[in-house]
Amino acid sequence: MELTITGANAMTSPHLHVWDWRVSLYLFLGGLSAGLAIMTSILHVRKGGKLAEGDRAAITAPIYVPVILTIGMLFIFMDLERKLNVFWFYLTVQPLSPMSWGSWGLLVFYPVSILFALATLPAPNRRYLLIPALIRWSEKLQRFKLQLAALNFGMGIFIGVYTGVLLSSFVARPLWNSAILPVLFLTSAMSAGAAFMIMIAQQKKAKLFFTKVDIWLVLAEMVMLPLFFYGQYTSSGAHRESIMPFFTFNHDYFWYGIGMLLLLIVLPIALVMKYLEVHEDHGEELTPVALMKMNVSALMVLAGGLIIRLSFVYAGQLSHLS
Amino acid sequence: MPKYAMVIDQRRCVACMACVVACKKENEVPPEQFRTRVVESTEGTYPLLRMELRSELCNHCDNPPCVYNCPTGASYKRKEDGLVLLRKNRCVGCKSCLAACPYDARYINEEKGYADKCTFCEHRIKEGKEPACVATCIGKSRIFGDLDDPRSNVSRALRENHHEVLLESAGTKPRVYYVKKFSKPE
Numbered sequence: 001m002e003l004t005i006t007g008a009n010a011m012t013s014p015h016l017h018v019w020d021w022r023v024s025l026y027l028f029l030g031g032l033s034a035g036l037a038i039m040t041s042i043l044h045v046r047k048g049g050k051l052a053e054g055d056r057a058a059i060t061a062p063i064y065v066p067v068i069l070t071i072g073m074l075f076i077f078m079d080l081e082r083k084l085n086v087f088w089f090y091l092t093v094q095p096l097s098p099m100s101w102g103s104w105g106l107l108v109f110y111p112v113s114i115l116f117a118l119a120t121l122p123a124p125n126r127r128y129l130l131i132p133a134l135i136r137w138s139e140k141l142q143r144f145k146l147q148l149a150a151l152n153f154g155m156g157i158f159i160g161v162y163t164g165v166l167l168s169s170f171v172a173r174p175l176w177n178s179a180i181l182p183v184l185f186l187t188s189a190m191s192a193g194a195a196f197m198i199m200i201a202q203q204k205k206a207k208l209f210f211t212k213v214d215i216w217l218v219l220a221e222m223v224m225l226p227l228f229f230y231g232q233y234t235s236s237g238a239h240r241e242s243i244m245p246f247f248t249f250n251h252d253y254f255w256y257g258i259g260m261l262l263l264l265i266v267l268p269i270a271l272v273m274k275y276l277e278v279h280e281d282h283g284e285e286l287t288p289v290a291l292m293k294m295n296v297s298a299l300m301v302l303a304g305g306l307i308i309r310l311s312f313v314y315a316g317q318l319s320h321l322s
Numbered sequence: 323m324p325k326y327a328m329v330i331d332q333r334r335c336v337a338c339m340a341c342v343v344a345c346k347k348e349n350e351v352p353p354e355q356f357r358t359r360v361v362e363s364t365e366g367t368y369p370l371l372r373m374e375l376r377s378e379l380c381n382h383c384d385n386p387p388c389v390y391n392c393p394t395g396a397s398y399k400r401k402e403d404g405l406v407l408l409r410k411n412r413c414v415g416c417k418s419c420l421a422a423c424p425y426d427a428r429y430i431n432e433e434k435g436y437a438d439k440c441t442f443c444e445h446r447i448k449e450g451k452e453p454a455c456v457a458t459c460i461g462k463s464r465i466f467g468d469l470d471d472p473r474s475n476v477s478r479a480l481r482e483n484h485h486e487v488l489l490e491s492a493g494t495k496p497r498v499y500y501v502k503k504f505s506k507p508e
Contacts, residue, residue, distance in 0.1 A: 018420045081415020081435040088394035099393035172424035
């Protein structure tokens with residue numbers, strides 16, 4: 001039992017959490033934009049582009065990717081203590097720092113997602129670009145749509161994995177220091193991307209296609225989460241201790257317990273709802289009730305992703321090697 | 323080239339906190355923030371209790387996770403003497419090093435915004451002096467010197483005493499050693 005301590009860490013002084021909700025939101029929105037980039041590429045490539053035909057999401061989804069990423073980046077920028085020094089990220093490459101290769105990766109992801117958005121813009125909509133140079137670019141890039149889709153897909157995977165590697169590289173924080181975390185975050189990012197796609201897609205075929213995709217992704221998440229906790233529990237004492245906030249329902253760890261309970265409720269319900277949506281006979285058009293159910297289950301998946309980021313970021317800082 | 327290290331002889335510490343005060347004064351550490359601390363912990367059950375007094379500071383690791391995780395190269399390990407230092411002008415305050423350090427040795431300087439830490443009083447070493455905490459230690463619990471010099475106080479202390487490092491399993495290879503036992507190595 002420690003009697004007195006003049007040290008400054010999250011365990012003795014919870015207000016000294018290194019990273020807070022801003023980083024959680026950055027990881028969530030970064031993951032969402034990565035997942036959406038992957039799903040957008042699939043939308044445009046699937047069945048030779050037939051899935052995207054006539055759907056508004058084919059135009060809006062690629063535009064949402066850099067927009068969501070920008071909002072996420074804004075949160076991580078808000079978290080920096082010395083904002084004016086941010087240019088130093090791009091004056092060096094630190095190969096052992098995930099944050100360094102992540103920041104360079106984002107520098108590639110941004111233009112790729114914007115170029116893909118330009119390439120996928122249909123001819124009648126190009127007039128909204130207003131700037132003639134952009135309109136010309138959009139026309140020229142049309143030919144490279146497939147290549148850009150592949151690049152967009154690859155960068156989406158990279159950023160999705162990166163959001164997990166950012167945390168898993170810290171030997172000092174046993175909760176984060178797991179090889180499952182990057183895969184879990186990637187799966188959660190893709191699942192959130194598919195859920196977002198379901199919400200913005202107009203046509204029944206696209207909505208149902210991404211619902212099917214999301215069923216497998218949510219299922220994968222639901223397998224990975226217990227495996228992650230099992231791995232931690234059977235590892236060293238510090239790793240075992242690190243997951244205790246999620247399973248100790250006392251006032252110290254109240255929010256972590258609630259987070260775990262919500263995940264146990266939200267993900268299975270979303271899964272069942274999606275399963276029923278796919279197997280329901282919808283007829284020609286989706287009814288307003290069916291649309292509402294789809295949106296609710298998609299929102300549940302998004303909420304699950306946010307809960308995972310928030311609880312892992314905070315609980316990880318409580319975990320300690322000693 | 324010197325290879326600086328510190329030995330904390332816990333048998334001689336009285337937890338007077340003079341090292342903490344000297345460090346704060348020497349390095350202008352903001353109020354309520356610390357580069358070094360003395361942890362007082364008790365073991366056992368009453369009335370059979372034992373107290374451990376453990377000075378903690380940056381371990382100037384040979385495998386420093388704070389340096390590896392720094393995205394801008396602001397944190398670096400100086401080749402000449404192995405000190406883990408900070409290029410303050412490069413620090414963006416991303417707090418990656420704070421999360422990476424298993425010893426919780428870093429903090430964000432509330433006045434300046436950078437991720438500050440103990441430097442073994444690098445500015446004093448340059449002048450041939452000992453770090454402020456070592457110079458002020460009344461019990462001679464803190465010992466500083468060059469590991470490569472067999473006649474240095476640290477080399478002698480490590481040769482003559484059982485010693486250990488904090489969180490050895492983390493693989494950081496710290497350069498702060500702790501002497502706990504009252505016996506010599508055989």
